Amino acid sequence: MTSQPIPADRAKISLCRTEEIAEGSVVKVEHGDLVLAVYNVDGEFFVTDDLCTHGPGSLSEGELYGHIIECNFHGGQFDIRDGAVAGPPCMDPVKTYPVSIEDGRIFIEL
Template identity: 40%
Template sequence: MSNAAPWFDVLATDDLPNDDVIGIQVAGKDIALYTVGEDVFATDNLCTHGNARLCDGFLDGHEIECPLHQGKFDVRDGRPACDPVTEPLRTYPVRIEGSRVFLQIG
């Protein structure tokens, strides 16, 4: 019996934005999904500093800027990139299978 967290089919690759961020709901969680070039990343969608959705922020390369206080996070690992944020974001594994995007949520 496996204790691995389940994978969820969340959307078609055609629905991914180009070098941008979107918000999605998966397994009762608010998730921000980012594309940077050919790579796809996923984090919690709520800034750890303030009550702001990161999908409403500005993606610049691998950094998402919070729309409320302009703090930034690295979308690859969730670490804070500048003040005023100090707490990292939770990240989620992403995999692409064919034309579908899957997230591991546990």
């Protein structure tokens, strides 16, 4: 699991429980102004912004292929581990968040 301790001076937000994200799937989670996509790849959790950087597509409605999410709008692809563009027409990376797991809950650092 990708779970690094989050420094005390950073804001930590609880998103959901690990069992709410089935293995090999992605779920949209909203927290305040944040709209996020939470991924489970072989029991390892990742979080990105949900909005595609190319258009109005929702990444949580896309297809997940290993560590690659394909946007449902134009088919652009991103690596969910670091947000890097993995396929056109996207040109800008998607924002990712550091993830930690505590007591079965998924947290991100802001």
